[in-house]
Amino acid sequence: MAAQGTRWQTAISPSPICVPARASMLTGQHAHATGIMHNLCWLRPDRHKMGLRTWPEILATEGYRTSAIGKMHFYPWDRSEGFQHRVIAEDKRHIHVRDDYHHALAAEGFTKLHGKEMAGYHETKGACINPLPDHLQPDRWVAQRAADHLRSLRGDQPFAMMVGFPGPHCPYDPPAEALDRVDPSALPDPLPRTAESETHMDAHVAAYKRDWAGLDYSRLSAAQVRAIRHHYAVSVERLDEDVALLVETLRQTGRLENTIIVFASDHGDYLGDFGLMGKGFFHEPSIRVPLIVADFRAPAARVETAPASLLDLFPSFLHWAGAAPAPQAQGLRLSEPDSDRAIAGATSGGFMLRTPRWKLVRYGNGTQALFDLEADPGEQENVIDAHPATRAELDAALTRSLLQGFATGHADKAVAAAKSPPEGPFHDPFWQRPYPAPPATQ
Template sequence: MSRQPDILFLLPDQLRPDFLGCYGAGFLKTPHIDALAEAGLRYETCISPSPICVPARASMLTGQSAMGCGVMDNLHWPRPDRPAMGLRTWPDHLASAGYATAAIGKMHFYPWDISEGFDTRVIAEDKRHIHIRDDYDAALRAAGLRKVHAREQEGYVDGKGASISDLPEPYQVDRWVAGQAAEAIRAADPDRPLAMMVGFPGPHCPYDPPREALDSIDPASLPAPLPRTAESATHHAAFVASYKRGWADIDYSDLTDAHVRGIRHHYAALVERLDQDVGTIIAALRESGRLDNTIVIFASDHGDYLGDFGLVGKTYFHEPAIRVPLIVADFRAPAPGVEARAVSLLDLYPSFLDWAGVEVPCHARGRRLGDIDRDRIITGATVHGMMARGLGWKLVRYRNGTVALFDLTRDPQEQQNRIGDQPEIQAVLDHALTLAVLDGFAAAHADKKVAEAQAGPDHDFYGRGWQRPYPAPIN
């Protein structure tokens, strides 16, 4: 058995922390995820700086901010020649350090079947990408089944995305991913360290558990959504227009309390099933004899409004969209605890490398999870806007012209926009945003740097015909 720790990264899609027992949810049962928290460190406040699927994932993979890697929405992906610059993904670094690297499930790469440093991939992409011919699609076809658009599912239109999946149990997508991950763990070489990322397509919409999964959740026990505000209303038209497009084909212009209860009911059922899938994977680690040398990381790419502020999904910078669970259970020395200081998903990249004994490169914009501080300001951006969160406050600036400042200590539900009446804290957060934007610009254009212009007098740069190296290496 390798002395380097195995690293298992479990990443559900669109999971908010307050729908987990270990984060205080009493209306559902998540014993396997709770057990991870009881064996490790649970981070009370983990922030997704860019709360859209692809920007969040590209940032975690590369260690760069969304601005730095140039991935600001779901139609972007980092430049393919970035290894020539010295920009390597965390699995690529770990593979060079001797790890067997495997990605199981949803990764959201473009093209969808590239490796990005993983030696092995078993692919089950987004529930919305029904035309991708991935490994999950092949398994369905071999069983006489197929992927379907959610509008073919029972209840989808009337339930505003809360539907029923009638697939047989082994072919429910998260269950299939868990089975593939467990099989890969059992088949892994015991003499090589293993770094595995498991990407669950759920509980992302469509909110489509099998019918029987709903029985364990009492809809009356579910928390009510946060009220709409004047600030959140400025995003509503764009939100409705987005979901009317073909990928979702839902009209959220008339989202009622009953709709929200249904969505939350189905979402909670998916989370309970996700917990069972986590149990399957941890059991495989235990049965293979690897668990005692494994660091298990459980997180998500962003949250889900689930009706908060009259919104569904993510995209904007309210707490339900940017807050994600983060649990790090090091089974080499289990030690339960809770960390109250805020951390960022960008912190995973340097932490993965540090745990594997790999030097953290200069382009990494996160901090190792052991190096966080209480006064940190976490910044983030997408194509829709920018955020600076720290010192008990949050400043957001959106491309639609909306600007908001929230007192997260006295108003954690972000009901009162304090913009204009706290000039000192606003100035501090605005300065942090300015630095983040400038850093993002510099990182995004590092390929164009001509360092040779400052070379010594004997450098070929000063002669005719010198060829500029492109892209420029990071240093």
């Protein structure tokens, strides 16, 4: 794909947590606008009354057949959110969800397994071996179902399909026979811990000790980090085969030359960088994601140096489909890069503003940091006291973004009739306030 499309050097997940990132990709809005700031939230069920539509809903009105295959992380898990067709394989941690993947396993006498039930999970802090047959490994099963769906398409109706691979993701659980495909000694060492990263350690350790993971990351040996990075790299390498299956299926069905494929992720993974695992804070290993757009209608290899945000996918999908721009979109079209762009981010834990050179972060635990990404790409030195003017400039831009997001997120409460209206129903007893406020009054 990269050899025939555009690869972004810097693509950012503004809210590097599964569910907030996915809500932003679906709606084109910041997490502080959707209100989805952590993994236990989801889009409000009355969002249509507020004029908030997902990109599959909009593309369906443009005549597209929309489908979602794999992990989506919606609540409820079988909600459509505008996709006309779904084949569901939810998060690997959600072993009790009776989705399509559950039924496929049961049909062959297997069940979903928690990482705790896999060999090596506790010894290597999450790097384990998935014992399922190859065709029932989560990512491979999703790829096969997506290929099946592509083969089932008939006629000339345009289609839009989102394929959500459950991995690479903790638990880091490739099959044993795949481990020798990557040399662990060739993998880079993790970034060192810093005084700033240590301020997040207590919350990080407490989160992973909970039942969903059951791991103690208060101590992480070099050997355990190597094993985790090895398993993750093997999972990435296998995913390359899964993506290749979809590209080849498009080629075999005669659709590739009229298809745009986007490869991205909802967040990164520390894999031991800063002594951390998973994601959730605003360091580069957590917020940086791959982004490749291969337009097989006009293949051409190029590298884009301007930064992109996952929020940019929503307006780009609409543009490629020929749909009108949606007022809710808060990102840029990928075809309109901005080399000086500042990208704001938010989670329930804190806020970020990142420019090509600088990154300002503020967390609920009181930690504040400024990093010079040009001089210190590994974010080893907090220079917030050394650059007061830069700090103030970024802080003002971050404040503007947050205020805009909060205004959008609370537009449902607007009462337009209260703006000194002429005599009318607003002044009468028992006037009924419309709620949520309709889009025209926002």
